[in-house]
Amino acid sequence: MSPDSSESTPHDIYRLPTNVKPSHYDVTFWTDLESLEFGGLVAVDLDIREDTSAIVLNCANDLKLGDASVQCADQLQSAQIVADKELGRATLNFIATLPAGSKAQVKIAYSATLRGSMNGYYKSAWQRNGKTEYYGLTQFQPTDARAAVPCWDEPQLKATWTITMISRAETVNISNMAAESEVAYDPTSAPKSDGSLGTLLATLPKKDARWKITKFQETPPISSYLVAFANGPFAHLETKVVMPLSGRTVALRVYATPDIVHQGEFCLEVTAKVLPLYETIFDIEYPLPKLDVLAANDFDMGAMENWGLITGRTAVFLMDPKKADIASRKAIAGTQSHEVAHMWFGNITTMAWWDNLYLNEGFATLMGDIVLSTLFPEWESTSAFVATHVTRAMTLDAKRSSHPIEVECPDANFINQIFDGLSYSKAASVLRMLSEYIGEERFLEGVTLYLKKHLYGNTVTRDLWDGISAASGEVIVHLMNNWITKIGFPLITVTETSTGIHVRQDRYLDNGTPTADENETIWNVPLVILTVDGNGRVHVDKTAILEQREKTIALDTSRTFKLNAGTTSLYRVSYIPERLEKIATEAAKEDSVFSLSDRIGLLYDVSELSKAGLTQVSSLLTLFDIWRNETNYLVWASMLSSFGEIAAAFEENTEISAGLRAFIRNLFGPLVQRLGYEFPEGESVDIVQLRKTAILGAVVGRDEGVTQELRSRFTDYIKTGDKTRIPSDLKKPIFTTAARYGGREEFDALLKIIEDPVNAADRSAAIRAIGSTEDSSLLDELFSYTLTKARDQDVVHFCLGLEANPLARPLLVPFFTNNYEGFRKRFATNSMLKYLVTTCFRGLSTQQAHDDAQEFFKDKDITRYSMALAQALETVRTRIAYIERSHEDLFHWLTKWEERSKL
Template structure:
């Protein structure tokens, strides 16, 4: 029996969930958008099924002015007005009380007229701006996840309360209207048209300057993925024939005229992944089209609205002549992730936000572009981010209670996304990818257009594998943290012990009670050099012994698929380092990445000496596969060490020497010229090596980068600034230059040739060493930058010790302004994290705790706790490893003189 056979889905609580006396089945929604006056007007007719006798109807509404409301029943044709209407602004609900009791089984139609304003926020139905031909212009779009559909129309704004939707948009005739479904009818308004008589009554300003766009009815879906937009859009289009349904589906990318030429790559990626996913999941894509809208203003990076994906310019656009590797990867990741959501989240939706990971984790697992070594990229972009956050005492389970809006907004983090994806990737590696995908397909088919909890996914995979998946996996999603596996050896066996890993060491007492079922994937090398991986071995107790010939090379967690750290003895780690140095090393790229990442994390936790980790890194300087090791693993590991000791002059200078010794030879070998004949690996390695050498003050490389920017300043010719090097060239020019360089980069930020150039410029403005220019950067950040761009200024300013101090002072001084601006968005908790996370002294910690003591932190309490944990970990790191790293670096320099 599978665990989900006996699961009961949780009943809504009265305090935070809507009553279940009535449930919606269909919405007929009409929205009139008046951009000239920054307002919108709407009419919604909602079909309801009465589940319990009631005279009250409670639904969600926020920021809307409600007008007339009526209800009709299937037994009463006349309209019945409510006897009372009360609005609860705190809970964002409206309650209608009627002078009649509606009996169970009755079908109702609730009709509500409403209007709203475009208030400058980026949630709900909102207005975005862009510039073209020196003129500021506008369009509208939606961002409803997690709980903002209620800001656009009154609705039952909970994921389990699914319904179908008929959407009608009314706009000026020169606007383009798009929504989840395809257009069924579009024509200019005519007062003599019988179809529009009802609209004239609800929207009295209609005349021949307006047009009406009606869309096909949607499948049954949740409110948070409803979407519509209206603006002067243009589009590019292609078609794909899907392998299972056989349908030919039109694919479009919409954008404004000034940027539509940069959207082709996003369209091409979507055309590649949509048929691949249909085949992979063995479930037909259910809609007749799939659009993407590129948005100038969007707090989320991208949003998976069914049939109408939205995404930032920086996530979806690519200059066809200057596309860099990072930008290409970003577009691929964004489009692939959002298209996967058409199945995970849209077709099959989590029952409540506690189970967000069922949407987000599943949408990250699938690697479709082998030329970018997606498995290795996953380790860097998802796996390590997840473990870094989950190693904090204030971490939370993947499956986490989200009773209210404040808690829902905070769980869109690396645990719901990256740890969930990592855990599912681990399960896939353990049961086999084919069986895992079969189980996922069964899960989707069993719950098509429905809602799910964890047990439903385990049931599908259990049916495909014949394994007890709940027993194997439940602790991975319901418990906080992850284990470290400590290895001790005899001549013919290894003994393993598991404990909860924290960034400050092994957890103690009640914090160390969880026993995980750990797939060990034991890699052994035979006498003839052949490798064997035991994928069946499981550590399911606190300690267990496994027979093994320890005279031969071995490694635990082959492929770095398991969500845990491995602590070897110093002697074994020395042998592993020697093995890696061999030309015929049997460890994979992913194995080597895992070894480095484990060593760095274990040294921070004082379970291994930092000098041992640095010795391992030093042993890899001639590693043949250093392309990924250098650009993805060594670089962030060494950057984190540099950040912890950024105010310690001798350590900083010696560490810069060490970094230059690793990366300068790569720059000399690869140079600064990018070629279409180079692989993605080579391009990324070149970029990373140049970047780290510039940061490490390699005079030759710094001067080269400065000269390239100087050429641009004198001539306006940017041909010496490859797209891949924009970020480091801009930053180097600002850091080592003066007012002229600063304002040249600011000019790029104001009128960027590409979205990635804008991001590079915004980041670079925080690198100036001039206090007056730093204050100018802070002013731009607070008073000129778009909401979605503020985060890049924070990131740039937080890098250096002095600018970070000014950022903290500004954050404290302008806190009320910042909070009022970002409290309801995804941005606020990131701003708290980025501002304070690089602090590393006891005084820093005391001052930070004191500042937030009397603040309402309910919207970012998780991020604040995690940030404070991080500061404490950095303090401990400095205390136990400062002498160790200093001695090692001194000895390393002496040996290499």
């Protein structure tokens, strides 16, 4: 809905009245990290659009409002405040009417306690000399600026902000902009001052403490969810870059607590490369004087693109500069390239409302891939995009419980739910498909036109399509509309004729054939057809579009061909069995005409089609067997991921489970024998990751030799404290093996890594791995630890580790249901509850367990996690059907394979 729409909708109750519009905020507030309180005064300049004697703004329930007033012309009025706790608002009522067309200024005093909730203005804990200390930082997206300052907390209500922070003298203040001034303030000796600042200073909690006042430069027009500030004992690393368009020097910093800030070097290095590159790509100057990153010990999401002050978890910004594994480097570079893209796409130009969240997140996800491919070509980011984002998008969107990329967001509970694989990965995949179809150069030119036309403004989908249409000459809205506004994606069924192929599109569902109502959408599908001519030359036709239900395409089926070359389009393909075998055999060749992305896409197509009953699961295992000489780690990692889903579904069938493990050992064991466990200096990135993947596969297969080797390495660490035999890239399999086969000693050692880590990567790996223990008493202890001692941000990650353990997975449901009320209150204002629902329930595999889960939630208020619950339960129904349909086929294939392997 456009912000200026005059049409009344059922959701108007969730939107602020449009009788006034903020133009500037002047916020002055104090933070006391000893009492864990803050308070302040906000003055907001308003344009009065209609005659009014009431002003409504957003204000969270735990924000205590003091005096409020409004000044219009020469008239100053006190305000009567009426709170609306259900909607998180406050109404300021005045006696005299404020006339339309006038200017006014509202002033409101307020105070609050620093939350422990990872949203609003909240506290984060860290250890110094064995003592727990705290610092304060913000997380406002999507609707929590109102928890730190009374404001108009909607993205289209942009305004400039001037922020002044009062804090204890020994702490550091940071915000979106650079500090304009910083002065000491001693309330015991300072003269009385007049005006608002003097009044506020008089309210400081401890008059005998040393305080300072930091005033920051005024921001450009900014949406409230992008405002940010933090106060704490921070240290920083710093560098500078000269920007290519303006020639200005921009300061770059990484902040963290003093004990870990040295681990920010790589993040700073990536920022220095990425920021100027984006300025060149978008042809728009970065408008701020600096860009900071704050690595936080407690953080709800992964990271947040606050303008000029990016915030996020330590694990996505920090790493051991001497012993970092490739996964940590990729996580940091990927996160930072995504967040810096937002400085333009989202921050300068912002979606008008949350139904267009994908305009921010999908584009930043795609741009992150483009930039990583430029800066780190050895990472094969384009193919990794297929293995991660395309796969993630299609797995979620194959469900009836999916939602369109662009979806109505009436209230805050629903807004929080759409930060998911559709707004990020599907949106990015659809935009990538468009870029491939019209060409990346024209795509980015269109994006630049879009950004320049809407600088510092708010936009909807049509604005982006108009920009790309102008650059490409294509009618983009016609091509893309159904991809954005409709649920799902197509399955293209390919049958062969004497003169070519016949293709038909139907909505793809992973559990059942779509009904007529579910199958109404016709997508405009770029088919991207690869063919090989008589001379062996490869041709890729990017112009072929399927715009109707079905059509026939002329080509020579006696030669090699494949649809969706490079896996650039968002659809699955079903071939006749003979064609699938030919494509798989060609893909296995060393000089194959099919790319790495082709192989990954083909593998996941077969995997998902077997899940949906459109091909047999044995087809996937046959594909694995054909590709056993594959050399690229991404294909092996994709094979391992697909195999994991089969193993999880059939783990209660002992014969099938044993056969699957034997098969996976047979695949990955020879790789381990060939590659070994050491990582020589100067080795290629691909070989490093292939070795890690091989060892992970052998661990999944419970290879005895690999198990003994990994256990011995962890045992040496326990005895000596020396991690020399635990290479950074093998932390995950070594920790997992230690937890699975070890006892109390190994469990305690992993707990120590979690509680007192050398770096964030070690901690993350240990949290996931410790859930692999097969000791029932240690499992009980771990569930108790997760409930009572784990940081809020880590509860889901402990559960993810437990979910991967067949012995622990059945215990997750009672863990959740028995502690539901505690979880509901503990995670009342952040996103953790929806992730917990997903993790604890999606692993069920029986109808009775499914029905019991439905019964449990029948009388619960599920408004904050309704989509996550629906998706989890649909995943369970799909798995039940998959097991019933596939167990005989799987058993027979494994039996025959075992017989062949003995010959």
